[in-house]
Amino acid sequence: MKRLLVVDDDKALRKLLGDYLGENGYEVVLVGDGEAMKQELARTSFDLIILDLMLPGEDGLTLCRDMRARSSVPILMLTARGDELDRIIGLEMGADDYLAKPFNPRELLARIKNILRRTREGEATVAAPRQLVFAGWTLDLSARHLVDADGIVSPLSNGEFKLLHVLAEHARTVLSRDQLMDVLSGREALPYDRTIDVMISRLRRCLRDDARDPLLIKTIRNEGYMLSAQVEQRT
Amino acid sequence: MKLLPRSLFGQMLLALVAGLAVSLTLTVWFLMHDRARQFDHFMGAHVAQRMVSLVAMLDGSTPAERERLIRIYNATANRHIALDQPWAAPAGLISQQVQTFTTTLSQELGPGYPVQILSLGKAGNAIGSAPSGNRSLGERYASLHAVIQVRLNDGTVLTLSQSFPALHAGETYLVIGSLILMGLTIALLTGWVVRRLTLPLRALADAANSLVLNLDQPPVPVTGSAEVASAASAFNAMQKELKKLLETRAQALAGVSHDLRLPITRLRLRAERISDPELKAEIAVDLDEMDAMIATTLDFLRAGRSSEKQVKLNLTGLLELVCSEMEEAGATVRLSGAIPAQILSRPIALRRCLNNLLDNARRYGGGQIDVEVQSSASNVEIRIGDHGPGIPTAEAERVFEPYVRLDTSRSRDTGGTGLGLSIARAIARQEGGDIRLESRPGGGLLAILSLPIHS
Numbered sequence: 001m002k003r004l005l006v007v008d009d010d011k012a013l014r015k016l017l018g019d020y021l022g023e024n025g026y027e028v029v030l031v032g033d034g035e036a037m038k039q040e041l042a043r044t045s046f047d048l049i050i051l052d053l054m055l056p057g058e059d060g061l062t063l064c065r066d067m068r069a070r071s072s073v074p075i076l077m078l079t080a081r082g083d084e085l086d087r088i089i090g091l092e093m094g095a096d097d098y099l100a101k102p103f104n105p106r107e108l109l110a111r112i113k114n115i116l117r118r119t120r121e122g123e124a125t126v127a128a129p130r131q132l133v134f135a136g137w138t139l140d141l142s143a144r145h146l147v148d149a150d151g152i153v154s155p156l157s158n159g160e161f162k163l164l165h166v167l168a169e170h171a172r173t174v175l176s177r178d179q180l181m182d183v184l185s186g187r188e189a190l191p192y193d194r195t196i197d198v199m200i201s202r203l204r205r206c207l208r209d210d211a212r213d214p215l216l217i218k219t220i221r222n223e224g225y226m227l228s229a230q231v232e233q234r235t
Numbered sequence: 236m237k238l239l240p241r242s243l244f245g246q247m248l249l250a251l252v253a254g255l256a257v258s259l260t261l262t263v264w265f266l267m268h269d270r271a272r273q274f275d276h277f278m279g280a281h282v283a284q285r286m287v288s289l290v291a292m293l294d295g296s297t298p299a300e301r302e303r304l305i306r307i308y309n310a311t312a313n314r315h316i317a318l319d320q321p322w323a324a325p326a327g328l329i330s331q332q333v334q335t336f337t338t339t340l341s342q343e344l345g346p347g348y349p350v351q352i353l354s355l356g357k358a359g360n361a362i363g364s365a366p367s368g369n370r371s372l373g374e375r376y377a378s379l380h381a382v383i384q385v386r387l388n389d390g391t392v393l394t395l396s397q398s399f400p401a402l403h404a405g406e407t408y409l410v411i412g413s414l415i416l417m418g419l420t421i422a423l424l425t426g427w428v429v430r431r432l433t434l435p436l437r438a439l440a441d442a443a444n445s446l447v448l449n450l451d452q453p454p455v456p457v458t459g460s461a462e463v464a465s466a467a468s469a470f471n472a473m474q475k476e477l478k479k480l481l482e483t484r485a486q487a488l489a490g491v492s493h494d495l496r497l498p499i500t501r502l503r504l505r506a507e508r509i510s511d512p513e514l515k516a517e518i519a520v521d522l523d524e525m526d527a528m529i530a531t532t533l534d535f536l537r538a539g540r541s542s543e544k545q546v547k548l549n550l551t552g553l554l555e556l557v558c559s560e561m562e563e564a565g566a567t568v569r570l571s572g573a574i575p576a577q578i579l580s581r582p583i584a585l586r587r588c589l590n591n592l593l594d595n596a597r598r599y600g601g602g603q604i605d606v607e608v609q610s611s612a613s614n615v616e617i618r619i620g621d622h623g624p625g626i627p628t629a630e631a632e633r634v635f636e637p638y639v640r641l642d643t644s645r646s647r648d649t650g651g652t653g654l655g656l657s658i659a660r661a662i663a664r665q666e667g668g669d670i671r672l673e674s675r676p677g678g679g680l681l682a683i684l685s686l687p688i689h690s
Binding site: 013017019020101102151152153154202 | 496497500501503504505507529546547548553555556559560576582583586
């Protein structure tokens, strides 16, 4: 059974989270601040920490950074609603993912599952890359946009970002449509009406890749798509 | 009255320059008049002294000597002496100048020599009784011609006709020239000073105008005269107070919204335990609605004060992205026009701004959205038109105010929060642009987002 450590200063929420996650098959330990968290971590080990950003005493960001320096235990940060900068800062401080309050409990479960799966696959690293660089393009993983060689920013939709991200993470590997579809719909419960092909063609346009003879995102007939460039990870 | 300038600069300049011109003209007129009198006096003295020596010389000479002397004297072109002219009858009207001249001559010659002036005037146009007042300043100093008669002791009438060279003609133009130069110099200096005085006022007016658009604008420089400087610092203090007031209110609203998030989170977790699926779903919808209200309120409070950095942004890419997302939501979008290759902007904020505008067009505009881009060298206009009922022109500004919804009964169905346009405008203004609403000629609403290009 996976062990989760929940760090939140609201007692009622803590208890509700403990009950909810417990009902969904996790072993949960609840603490109210950074001090108690450190004591728990010294005593035993956890598979995932759910850490609130706003805590009495040391705040979540400081705790997150300190922990990153010492261990690779995955961290899911709970932040203020919707502030893009909170997200970016949280990810830069080394959190594996973030979720804004008030969150949907089911989405919390989905995120936990996702992080644990990635950890099992050995993808969650201590220093997660913040930029993927290929063929003069930079995919900014914090801001979720694409930057060309001249520094001009092209925004990407959620789906496009995820698609390009997974293609770049598995550069020079053919990914099937099913695999790509799984990436798109796996993490967030948003409807994706557009087909993979439509997104690929928009990505090609963003990357100024000729759709008839693409150099970057290649179509492998009957198999799927592949990013053919060399990808460099930057932190 | 329309001829009078309305600006302070114009009025001050006009008053100063007009006053200066009048006083200078008067001064010069007095000066010239005085000089003319002096000239008359010196001329009189000069001619009189010459007459005295001539009379003394001729009176004591024999007729043969007289003839020789007259020949020598008449050899010079501009003077002529005759002894055979009769004593002329006195002219009826004698001018002031002639009288002054005659008196001077009589005093110099002494009582034994009767003297009269037959003519005094401009060379070649000598009329004895010509009133001197009619002559212009220039003419007064042109060469003069005088005809004078003196009766010698032996009864002979000496008639002297002489021209005096122009002594001062050139100087007149010099005086007028220097006058114009002085006037110009002073006008320029005055203009410069007045401009310096009024510029801070103009800056203050501009600052007051743009305060509506941006409360965070830099303070007005406290310069210029004491009065203007104190107005500027009062204005700066007012801006600070306004900002503080708004910030306090925003903080209160943000605090409430922020604090509501915890109970909503808890309620969501509690709702998971409800066994009745229908009730559970209904509560979830209510919670989502509350969540959305809080989210947009916080968005609104944050809009326009984003700490996101401006980057070079691919505007075509952004527009295509926002349009395609709208199409996913069920609208038909037509994107046209020449889009500038890049602009300097905040991608996340601008995306939200465009998204809000297009979303309004989708919700209220009948599903067909026309996005047209017009750009100049410094500015780009993104015109988002819909095919809905539009809004009355009188309401075109009011809908930008937070929580204002024109059709409250419909808002529930359409799901607006009344903050979309407020957020969009706050973002546009932080980017240095603005949004305005117009009615479309063929019906429908046109939202025009204008942005500076910067690069």
